[in-house]
Amino acid sequence: MIKQTQTRTISFYTFGCRLNQAETAVIENSFKDPQYTIVDISQPADIVVINTCTVTENGDADTRHLVHKISRLNPSAQIALVGCQAQIQKEKLLDLPNIHWVVGNAKKFDLAQIVQAVDIKPQVITPAIPRESFSIALAGIDSRHTRANLKIQDGCDFFCSFCEIPYARGRARSRNFENILQEAEILTAAGHKEVVLTGINIGTYMFEGKTLLDVIDALEQISGLKRIRISSIEPTTVPKDLIQKMRGTSKLCRYLHIPLQSGSNKILNQMERKYTVEEFVEFIQFAHKTVPEICIGTDVIVGFPGETGEDFQQTFDVLRENPIDYVHVFSYSKRSLAKSRLLKNEISAPTKKQRSQILRDLSNRKRRVFQERMLQTAPEVLFEEKKKDTWLGVTDNYIRVKVRSERNLHNLLVKVQLQQIENQTVAGQLL
Numbered sequence: 182m183i184k185q186t187q188t189r190t191i192s193f194y195t196f197g198c199r200l201n202q203a204e205t206a207v208i209e210n211s212f213k214d215p216q217y218t219i220v221d222i223s224q225p226a227d228i229v230v231i232n233t234c235t236v237t238e239n240g241d242a243d244t245r246h247l248v249h250k251i252s253r254l255n256p257s258a259q260i261a262l263v264g265c266q267a268q269i270q271k272e273k274l275l276d277l278p279n280i281h282w283v284v285g286n287a288k289k290f291d292l293a294q295i296v297q298a299v300d301i302k303p304q305v306i307t308p309a310i311p312r313e314s315f316s317i318a319l320a321g322i323d324s325r326h327t328r329a330n331l332k333i334q335d336g337c338d339f340f341c342s343f344c345e346i347p348y349a350r351g352r353a354r355s356r357n358f359e360n361i362l363q364e365a366e367i368l369t370a371a372g373h374k375e376v377v378l379t380g381i382n383i384g385t386y387m388f389e390g391k392t393l394l395d396v397i398d399a400l401e402q403i404s405g406l407k408r409i410r411i412s413s414i415e416p417t418t419v420p421k422d423l424i425q426k427m428r429g430t431s432k433l434c435r436y437l438h439i440p441l442q443s444g445s446n447k448i449l450n451q452m453e454r455k456y457t458v459e460e461f462v463e464f465i466q467f468a469h470k471t472v473p474e475i476c477i478g479t480d481v482i483v484g485f486p487g488e489t490g491e492d493f494q495q496t497f498d499v500l501r502e503n504p505i506d507y508v509h510v511f512s513y514s515k516r517s518l519a520k521s522r523l524l525k526n527e528i529s530a531p532t533k534k535q536r537s538q539i540l541r542d543l544s545n546r547k548r549r550v551f552q553e554r555m556l557q558t559a560p561e562v563l564f565e566e567k568k569k570d571t572w573l574g575v576t577d578n579y580i581r582v583k584v585r586s587e588r589n590l591h592n593l594l595v596k597v598q599l600q601q602i603e604n605q606t607v608a609g610q611l612l
């Protein structure tokens with residue numbers, strides 16, 4: 182094994198969830214070294230790092246398409262596939278062109294050391310994932326986005342029957358409390374005003390007796406940090422105190438993304454979820470009553486094996502009748518390690534497509550109703566980017582806002598009077 186000395190170009194691409202984005206930012210930072218020039222994914226590069234996702238079969242297909250595209254446009258590129266798909270599919274991924282490294286979740290943060298060595302043969306590095314709590318040495322400063330992802334947790338012990346994540350990411354473990362605060366301080370010093378707490382099952386955070394609420398309390402003490410947002414959180418793991426906290430002057434955003442997955446108790450049971458529809462509804466009703474301007478989003482899987490028309494109708498009714506403001510709709514796909522692969526009564530592709538469309542339409546209508554409810558209020562907007570003469574930003578309760586202004590609003594928190602809905606975005610005026 183010899184060491185590489187030449188300067189090389191490197192690019193990064195992320196599939197999947199927020200946690201993957203957070204982790205790509207950390208990996209990218211580990212390549213900030215004179216030996217490398219980081220370029221955009223649209224540019225040819227000597228090394229291309231793809232952080233993969235395997236939650237659905239679409240995730241797998243997306244990786245394959247991107248790898249083929251890169252190898253066609255840039256035949257000399259060396260590709261590193263890291264993360265969940267790498268962990269599960271291992272050697273199988275070597276059949277794809279230009280793959281030089283397949284690095285699973287336990288070793289992906291060592292990628293900079295791994296690519297240092299010039300090995301003729303492709304490397305597959307996918308050891309078992311440790312169970313212990315962890316620290317991350319480098320902050321995931323992401324200069325392209327104003328809102329920074331902050332990883333606090335990884336893995337999951339819930340083993341829902343449709344999900345491969347516990348196999349791809351291992352058992353639930355939490356990040357060292359002090360190490361989280363250190364990264365938050367660094368991110369704030371770098372100019373980030375909002376952090377999004379990410380993980381696989383963040384409601385189960387537990388480090389030396391400290392819970393998710395303790396993490397939020399400690400982050401609130403960082404003076405330059407203005408907003409703390411929690412990303413997706415499992416029903417049954419959200420303490421009511423967390424909702425209470427969203428009231429008043431807390432920095433915690435009035436936002437909850439809480440996956441329902443199905444509105445049928447029969448299907449929830451087969452999914453091996455840990456709650457009933459009634460418990461879910463009771464909780465979101467409580468959240469809505471406690472914080473009337475909260476935005477509540479959810480995930481739903483359509484076409485789980487055995488989902489009858491009646492089960493689907495129950496899901497539709499729960500979504501329609503309750504304070505749920507948008508829905509991310511996923512079409513069920515069989516995963517090779519998930520228990521549900523053994524279930525009979527598969528749902529046909531056209532039915533899944535039709536049901537998905539019905540829920541997407543419902544989601545659009547519900548989002549609009551929520552936005553209408555917020556018109557004429559004047560929330561603070563964190564501005565992120567400018568497109569032509571329009572600045573785009575987001576409120577704490579996740580309304581996308583646009584404003585015409587000559588001012589440079591980048592990364593500023595400014596009050597905006599919300600005036601009218603234009604294509605899923607709300608146009609407003611600076612106050």
Ligand code: SF4
Binds near residue numbers: 337338339344381382
């Ligand atoms: S809670 Fe269920 S769906 Fe979420 S990661 Fe864990 S096993 Fe997968």
